Amino acid sequence: MAQLTAATVRSLALELFDYQFADDAAADSVAHIVGAMASYSRRLHALGLAGLQPPFGYPAMLAEADRIRHNS
Amino acid sequence: MANTAELLSFDVATLATKFRARELSPVEVTNAYLERIDQLDEKLRAYITVTADEARATARRAENEIAAGHWRGPFHGVPVALKDLCYTRGLLTTGGSKILAKFVPDFDSTVWARLHTAGAVLLGKLNLHEFACGATNSNSHWGICRNPYNLERIPGGSSGGSGAAIVARLAAATIGTDTGGSIRIPAAFCGCVGMKATYSRVSRHGVMPLADSLDHTGPITRTVRDAALMLSIIAGHDPADVTSSREPVPDYAAALTGDLAGVRVGLIAQLMNGLSDEVAHGFSAAIRQLRAGGAEVAEVALPSLEMASSIATNIMFAEAAEFHEPWMRTRAHEYGADVRRSLEAGMLTPAIYYVRAQRARAALLAEAMGALEKFTVLAAPAAAITAPRIGPNGRAPLGQGGAPVDLLTAVLRFTAPFNVTGQPALAIPTGIAADGLPVSIQIVGKPFDEATVLRVADAYERLRGPLPEPKL
Numbered sequence: 001m002a003q004l005t006a007a008t009v010r011s012l013a014l015e016l017f018d019y020q021f022a023d024d025a026a027a028d029s030v031a032h033i034v035g036a037m038a039s040y041s042r043r044l045h046a047l048g049l050a051g052l053q054p055p056f057g058y059p060a061m062l063a064e065a066d067r068i069r070h071n072s
Numbered sequence: 073m074a075n076t077a078e079l080l081s082f083d084v085a086t087l088a089t090k091f092r093a094r095e096l097s098p099v100e101v102t103n104a105y106l107e108r109i110d111q112l113d114e115k116l117r118a119y120i121t122v123t124a125d126e127a128r129a130t131a132r133r134a135e136n137e138i139a140a141g142h143w144r145g146p147f148h149g150v151p152v153a154l155k156d157l158c159y160t161r162g163l164l165t166t167g168g169s170k171i172l173a174k175f176v177p178d179f180d181s182t183v184w185a186r187l188h189t190a191g192a193v194l195l196g197k198l199n200l201h202e203f204a205c206g207a208t209n210s211n212s213h214w215g216i217c218r219n220p221y222n223l224e225r226i227p228g229g230s231s232g233g234s235g236a237a238i239v240a241r242l243a244a245a246t247i248g249t250d251t252g253g254s255i256r257i258p259a260a261f262c263g264c265v266g267m268k269a270t271y272s273r274v275s276r277h278g279v280m281p282l283a284d285s286l287d288h289t290g291p292i293t294r295t296v297r298d299a300a301l302m303l304s305i306i307a308g309h310d311p312a313d314v315t316s317s318r319e320p321v322p323d324y325a326a327a328l329t330g331d332l333a334g335v336r337v338g339l340i341a342q343l344m345n346g347l348s349d350e351v352a353h354g355f356s357a358a359i360r361q362l363r364a365g366g367a368e369v370a371e372v373a374l375p376s377l378e379m380a381s382s383i384a385t386n387i388m389f390a391e392a393a394e395f396h397e398p399w400m401r402t403r404a405h406e407y408g409a410d411v412r413r414s415l416e417a418g419m420l421t422p423a424i425y426y427v428r429a430q431r432a433r434a435a436l437l438a439e440a441m442g443a444l445e446k447f448t449v450l451a452a453p454a455a456a457i458t459a460p461r462i463g464p465n466g467r468a469p470l471g472q473g474g475a476p477v478d479l480l481t482a483v484l485r486f487t488a489p490f491n492v493t494g495q496p497a498l499a500i501p502t503g504i505a506a507d508g509l510p511v512s513i514q515i516v517g518k519p520f521d522e523a524t525v526l527r528v529a530d531a532y533e534r535l536r537g538p539l540p541e542p543k544l
Contacts (some may be wrong), residue, residue, distance in 0.1 A: 009420055017419055019401060026413060034418040037389075040382035041425035047376055047435040054286065054430040063314035 100150025181278025252488025263510030270492030354511030393418025
């Protein structure tokens with residue numbers, strides 16, 4: 001599992017979002033969760049993802065643009 | 073004239089028949105529900121808002137319309153309630169949060185607009201896990217919702233109020249939402265039917281998002297037939313939700329033939345381990361009944377499913393964090409600790425992981441679709457455990473010996489895969505276990521083939537027979 005520390009996530013949250021954790025226990029817990037997600041993410045390669053499109057459809061984008069134009 | 077207990081015992085299908093024939097009055101049924109809510113909800117905390125005056129007025133209008141020969145359909149005059157994530161024009165809509173404690177939308181969610189047009193009577197807005205971001209419904213802002221079969225147990229979540237209200241007879245039908253299992257988990261823990269249709273089948277317009285690409289809206293009901301009737305009303309394309317499908321909506325109730333001949337049920341091997349004795353026993357009994365009813369049952373392997381809950385949590389945390397980020401910057405202290413933790417994790421999820429998780433969804437769906445070439449439906453327990461004890465101060469619920477329960481392993485592992493693949497999935501109780509709590513089976517189908525899922529579930533429900541009611 002990726003070894004993230006409470007100090008690292010505190011620093012990232014502050015720099016990226018100007019966000020303060022409530023306490024050390026919260027930062028520690030989030031470091032653990034994000035570390036686990038990183039490990040799982042690496043394992044996803046085993047599914048053979050090369051060439052697979054993520055499900056972000058252009059038709060949805062076109063439809064949203066159309067809806068925005070009609071509502072404005 | 074029926075007594076109150078009898079009035080509350082009728083499912084939607086029965087109410088519809090009796091209302092139409094003018095054997096029963098929507099006003100007396102609505103009053104019976106409001107009285108029941110008044111008596112019981114202080115201990116169950118299924119409701120956040122009860123709309124008694126509006127409910128009585130709508131019931132009177134329904135009664136007059138039906139008397140004048142203008143019956144709108146099976147939900148005309150039927151008392152329902154909505155998860156408080158669904159916008160209702162002019163009515164408090166909190167999302168179960170402190171942040172939206174005074175929020176009153178100026179438009180209706182499509183799901184409520186369609187039920188309203190169908191003549192449904194709104195009893196109120198139901199409790200949920202804060203912002204639908206959790207599975208216990210131990211809500212620190214609006215009260216801990218409790219399981220009708222055992223008040224020391226969680227009802228499951230996030231649509232815990234919707235499940236508890238059905239089983240405690242505080243509404244005839246309810247609406248829930250499901251991002252990682254939030255319709256099926258409370259249905260499983262409380263002992264009722266929860267239907268998550270195919271992604272995009274039901275409009276999400278006016279439903280506060282948890283994670284747009286995984287969110288589903290759907291019925292929680294007493295019977296499969298009621299779920300079919302409700303889904304027939306709320307399903308279908310909505311111009312206000314560009315992700316909503318244009319697939320034609322069949323008459324779901326017409327699919328309920330009670331026939332299992334030729335049905336092949338694939339038991340998902342990856343979801344057969346780690347089951348409590350109660351769940352293993354209940355699941356085996358259900359499989360025996362399905363076989364006795366004429367279904368063929370065999371095991372099927374879906375190896376990629378092992379990755380599904382990590383894919384789901386990655387996407388869920390990241391999308392939820394993007395939605396909540398403005399509030400997290402300024403009002404983080406107003407979130408419950410568990411929800412805040414999930415959003416913090418989402419804020420720090422690298423984009424690479426998010427996109428990869430999205431990309432992996434097609435691989436999981438392909439595997440499931442391959443299995444569904446050989447099987448009519450897939451089946452698995454809806455959770456590995458029966459409802460655990462409510463945790464102290466809203467913390468993790470407690471299992472055997474008082475140890476905290478890991479809901480990811482015990483519950484979301486069973487439900488989240490079908491949010492990842494977007495397939496229709498329905499939870500239906502198999503019975504009441506030795507610990508006095510419901511056990512459920514989950515039936516999963518091909519995308520947009522809700523009719524087959526409902527058909528198999530209805531046939532099973534007929535074989536199972538009625539469940540003992542909770543003693544409240």
